[in-house]
Amino acid sequence: MxxxxxxxxxxxxxxxxxxxxxxxxxxxxxxxxxxxxxxxxxxxxxxxxxxxxxxxxxxxxxxxxxxxxxxxxxxxxxxxxxxxxxxxxxxxxxxxxxxxxxxxxxxxxxxxxxxxxxxDHGLYGRNGYDASRIDSFLDATLVFAREAQVYLLALRPNPPSAELHRRMKDAYEFYLDGVEQALGNGPFIAGDSITLADIAYVCDFAQFLKERGSRKILREAGLDPVSEGEPHAHPRAFAHLFRLAETPEFAKHLGGYLDRARSELDVEPVHSR
Ligand SMILES: N[C@@H](CCC(=O)N[C@@H](CS)C(=O)NCC(=O)O)C(=O)O
The missing domain is CATH 3.40.30.10 (Glutaredoxin)
Structure with missing residues (x-):
């Protein structure tokens, strides 16, 4: 080895x-x-x-x-x-x-x-400009992931405050709108091939979808899950997530982590690549 x-x-x-x-x-x-x-x-x-x-x-x-x-x-x-x-x-x-x-x-x-x-894989781009663009997505992902960390830690055993829930919703929409927009330009987040931007998106967003396990707590507090209404609001972003999660490099580590979200969300791939 x-x-x-x-x-x-x-x-x-x-x-x-x-x-x-x-x-x-x-x-x-x-x-x-x-x-x-x-x-x-x-x-x-x-x-x-x-x-x-x-x-x-x-x-x-x-x-x-x-x-x-x-x-x-x-x-x-x-x-x-x-x-x-x-x-x-x-x-x-x-x-x-x-x-x-x-x-x-x-x-x-x-x-x-x-x-x-x-x-050779080009995960971090082919030149300094590519790498910088990938870094741009990674920074945006970290901003989302930090909001998600605070929110997910506050989900149990009590529901989050309405203010925290609103902040999370804003961060969610900002990030997912950007990912959805980027996937309208090409098959992967930062261009024509897989990069670190896709890997960070899949891992951080898969973790966020654990929110769905706290639906009961949220509903009791009169709050909807932030991911309510998906995958319709961000169809490309969700299809990308579930498609990549099935590929061998991802599936080896994610295993069944997304199974529950996938069955609830009924996601159809939108791109054939
Ligand atoms: N943004 C960081 C998050 C890392 C982080 O916040 N880790 C927490 C656990 S979720 C930790 O190590 N906490 C140590 C402590 O509580 O002192 C990353 O992506 O690595």
Whole structure:
């Protein structure tokens, strides 16, 4: 087996990790992944050499004890070296194979995987302008994904506030309108072939569609799911999502993640490519 070009520590499964794994599939490189189920990550030492903690190591007196900031309310155990490599202290946490360099933000970890592989796939474009246009989509995706993260974390056990729901709806419409428009220009988001823009869209948007699992909570609060009325409002964006999710490079990682959304949404592909 080939040497890994990156190591990623994260809770698993995590659509943000799939971005790098899918890019690695196209580039013919190996990304090593280490982690555990989301609730179990509070019992891990967050480090390049991440590992489950021994019973006696889980204490507020530990030099590694830190307050969780985003998505984790309990104490987390992050080494000083982890915070040098990952100043924002988040997972997925990417590392160069020797552990000397941290790469954070899932879109950037995905870029690292794409850069490490063969450039023949064109995932990051064919020149600097192409790459910059792909970056434009990745920035737009991150803005959407950050709103989605705040919203999804606020969905359970209580419904989100009407204000948060409205913000999410605005962010959703802005992003999906843009993706829909872009897919009117060509078969893929950034042009004629698959790029990192498509991979980030599929992974972040698939994660957002988990909103549908909280419909009951939303309805009880008098709110509609933000994705209500789809796929009619954004037919190209939805067809693109489900079509790509079926291709081998994506399906290997997404598995049945979108099955429920697909059966509820009754999506027909609009492009034959
Ligand atoms: N935009 C980031 C999101 C990463 C993030 O916010 N991760 C959260 C978990 S969802 C985290 O690691 N939180 C650590 C903490 O709470 O200290 C990405 O795409 O990588």
């Amino acid at each position: 080939s040497e890994p070009v990156l190591r990623i520590f994260s809770y698993l499964p995590n659509p943000r990790v799939w971005k790098a794994l899918i890019a690695a599939e196209f580039g013919g490189v190996r990304v090593e992944v280490c982690g555990d189920a989301p609730p179990a990550l509070v019992n891990w030492l967050w480090d390049f050499d991440a590992r489950p903690l021994e019973e006696g190591e889980r204490s507020e007196a530990s030099p590694h004890a830190r307050t969780g900031k985003r998505g984790f309310s309990q104490t987390l155990y992050k080494t000083d070296d982890f915070l040098v490599a990952h100043p924002f202290g988040t997972v997925p946490a990417g590392f160069s194979p020797d552990g000397a360099l941290g790469v954070f933000e899932s879109n950037s970890i995905m870029r690292a995987a794409a850069r490490a592989g063969s450039a």
